[in-house]
Amino acid sequence: MIRFRRTSSTVHVRRRDLFSYPSFRFAISGQFVSQTSDALTSFTLAELLVFSFNKGPSLSAMAWTLLIGAIPLIVVSPIAGHLADRFNRKSLLQRGHLLRALITAIALLATNSQFHVIGYIVFGVLLGLTRILYTARATSFPRLVRKHELVAADSTSLIVGVLAGSTGAGIGMVLAGNSVIALSIAVLGQSLAACLFGRISTDLGIGEKRRSRGHLIPMFRQLMQPKTKFAMFATASHRLILGICIASIALLVDFAYGLNTTGYVAVLGFSAAGAFCGSLTAEWVSENFPRRSITVIAFSASSVVTLISCIAATPRIGLFSIAAASFLFQNLRVRSDATIQANVSKSNIGHVFAAYDMLYNLAFIIGAIAGIGLSGMFGFATVLACVSTGFAAMSIVFAVINDGKSDDDASSSLHPSIWREFAKKSATAV
Numbered sequence: 300m301i302r303f304r305r306t307s308s309t310v311h312v313r314r315r316d317l318f319s320y321p322s323f324r325f326a327i328s329g330q331f332v333s334q335t336s337d338a339l340t341s342f343t344l345a346e347l348l349v350f351s352f353n354k355g356p357s358l359s360a361m362a363w364t365l366l367i368g369a370i371p372l373i374v375v376s377p378i379a380g381h382l383a384d385r386f387n388r389k390s391l392l393q394r395g396h397l398l399r400a401l402i403t404a405i406a407l408l409a410t411n412s413q414f415h416v417i418g419y420i421v422f423g424v425l426l427g428l429t430r431i432l433y434t435a436r437a438t439s440f441p442r443l444v445r446k447h448e449l450v451a452a453d454s455t456s457l458i459v460g461v462l463a464g465s466t467g468a469g470i471g472m473v474l475a476g477n478s479v480i481a482l483s484i485a486v487l488g489q490s491l492a493a494c495l496f497g498r499i500s501t502d503l504g505i506g507e508k509r510r511s512r513g514h515l516i517p518m519f520r521q522l523m524q525p526k527t528k529f530a531m532f533a534t535a536s537h538r539l540i541l542g543i544c545i546a547s548i549a550l551l552v553d554f555a556y557g558l559n560t561t562g563y564v565a566v567l568g569f570s571a572a573g574a575f576c577g578s579l580t581a582e583w584v585s586e587n588f589p590r591r592s593i594t595v596i597a598f599s600a601s602s603v604v605t606l607i608s609c610i611a612a613t614p615r616i617g618l619f620s621i622a623a624a625s626f627l628f629q630n631l632r633v634r635s636d637a638t639i640q641a642n643v644s645k646s647n648i649g650h651v652f653a654a655y656d657m658l659y660n661l662a663f664i665i666g667a668i669a670g671i672g673l674s675g676m677f678g679f680a681t682v683l684a685c686v687s688t689g690f691a692a693m694s695i696v697f698a699v700i701n702d703g704k705s706d707d708d709a710s711s712s713l714h715p716s717i718w719r720e721f722a723k724k725s726a727t728a729v
Contacts, residue, residue: 312582313451314455314582320444323452325499326436326439326495326499327455327456329396330459330460331459332488332489333463334459335467335470336486336488336489336492337429337489338466338471339482339484340485341422342472343474343481343485344406365667369661369665371427372657373661375431376653376654377650379431379435379653380652382431388436388439388503389496391432392432392439393497396489397490397493398428399425399429400487402428403421403425403482403486434649434653434656435649437640437656438648439504441641441645442645446641450581450582453633453637453640454578454579454581457581457633461578462575465568468567522654527639527651529638529700529701529703531635531654531658533631534628534658538666539666540666540686540689540690540693542665542669543667543682544621544670545570545670546668546670547673547679548620548679549566551674551679552565554679569625570622571625573629574625576626576629577626577628577630577632580630590704591697591702593631594694594697595698596627597630598691598693600623602691602694605687605690609680612683670682
C-alpha cells in the first residue's frame with residue numbers, strides 16, 4: 300500500500316542542535332570557507348575564459364566548458380570513492396585543500412591572455428579535486444552525526460554551500476576586472492579551510508589498508524539494493540531533465556537580453572535561490588513525507604512549472620521556473636543523500652557515494668549539452684514542452700516501481716528518526 304504522508308510521529312532534529320558537536324562545527328566552517336573560495340575561483344575563471352577571451356558566451360564556448368567539466372567527473376569520481384574508503388578522511392580533507400590552494404595559485408597565470416589555456420586546465424583539475432573532497436566530506440557525515448540526524452546534516456551542508464557560493468560570487472562581482480586579487484584571496488581561503496578541517500577531533504574513518512580482490516562485489520550488491528537504486532535513479536533522472544530545462548531557458552534569456560556576465564549570474568542565481576529554499580524545507584519534507592511521495596511530487600510539480608514557462612515563453616517566467624524546479628530537486632536530493640548514507644555500509648560508502656555523485660552530476664552536464672543543441676534546432680517552446688512531458692512521465696514511473704519498502708515490514712512505515720528511540724525502549728524493558 301502506497302502512503303502519501305507518514306503515519307508515524309518523528310523526533311524533530313533542529314539544525315542548530317548539530318552545532319553542539321565541535322567536530323561538526325569545524326567541518327561546516329571549513330566547508331563554507333572552502334566553497335566560498337571555490338566559487339570565487341570559478342567565477343573569476345568563467346569571467347576570463349567565457350567572457351574576456353571570447354566576443355561573447357557562444358554556444359560552442361558554453362558547450363566546451365560543460366564538456367571540460369564532464370572529464371573530471373568520469374575520471375576522478377571512481378578515484379574519489381577509493382580514496383574516501385582507503386585513506387584517513389581527515390588527512391584527505393586537510394591535504395586536499397592545501398593542494399587546491401597551490402593549484403589556485405597556478406591559475407594566476409590564466410590572467411594573461413597568452414596563457415588562457417592554463418585556465419582551462421586548472422578549471423578541470425580543480426573540478427576533479429572538488430569531487431574528491433566532496434566525497435570525503437559527504438561520507439564523513441555518518442561519523443559526525445547520528446543516523447536520524449543525517450537529513451538535518453545534509454540540508455545544513457547544502458544551505459552552507461549555497462551561502463558560500465553566493466558569497467564567493469558576490470566577492471567575484473566586486474572584484475570583477477581584478478582577477479589577481481580575487482585568485483589571491485581564494486588561495487588564502489583554501490589554506491584556512493585546510494586548518495579548519497585539521498581541527499576535527501572525531502575519527503572520520505581511517506580506511507582499510509588492504510582489500511581483497513573481491514571487495515567490489517559487496518559494493519555492486521549495495522548499488523543494486525532497491526533503496527539505493529531508487530534514490531540514485533530518481534536524483535539522476537531529475538537532474539538530467541533539469542539540465543535540459545536550465546540550458547534552454549538560459550538560451551531564452553540570451554535571445555531576449557543577451558547573456559552577458561549579468562545574465563549568466565541571473566540564471567545561476569535563480570537556480571541557487573531555489574536550491575537554497577529547498578535545503579531549508581528538506582528536513583520538514585523528509586520528516587512528513589516518505590521517499591516515494593517526495594520523488595513523485597518533485598517530478599510532477601516540475602512538470603507543471605516547466606509547462607507554464609513553455610506556454611509563457613518569457614525570460615522572467617523561465618527564471619522563476621528554474622527556481623521552482625531547483626527547489627523541488629533539492630528536496631529530492633537531500634532525501635536521496637541521506638538514504639544512501641544511512642543504508643550503505645561504512646566500508647563501501649565512499650565507492651557508492653562517488654558513483655551516485657558522478658551519476659547525477661554527469662546527468663546534468665549531458666542534459667545541459669543536449670538542451671543547448673536541441674534549443675538551437677527546435678526552439679525553446681518545443682524543448683520545454685518535451686521537458687514537461689518527461690517530468691510527468693517519470694513521476695508515473697516512480698509512483699509504481701519498487702522503492703525498497705515492504706508492506707510486510709512493520710518498521711518500514713516508521714521514519715528513521717524514531718528507530719533509535721524504539722531500540723532504547725526495548726533495551727530498557729529487557
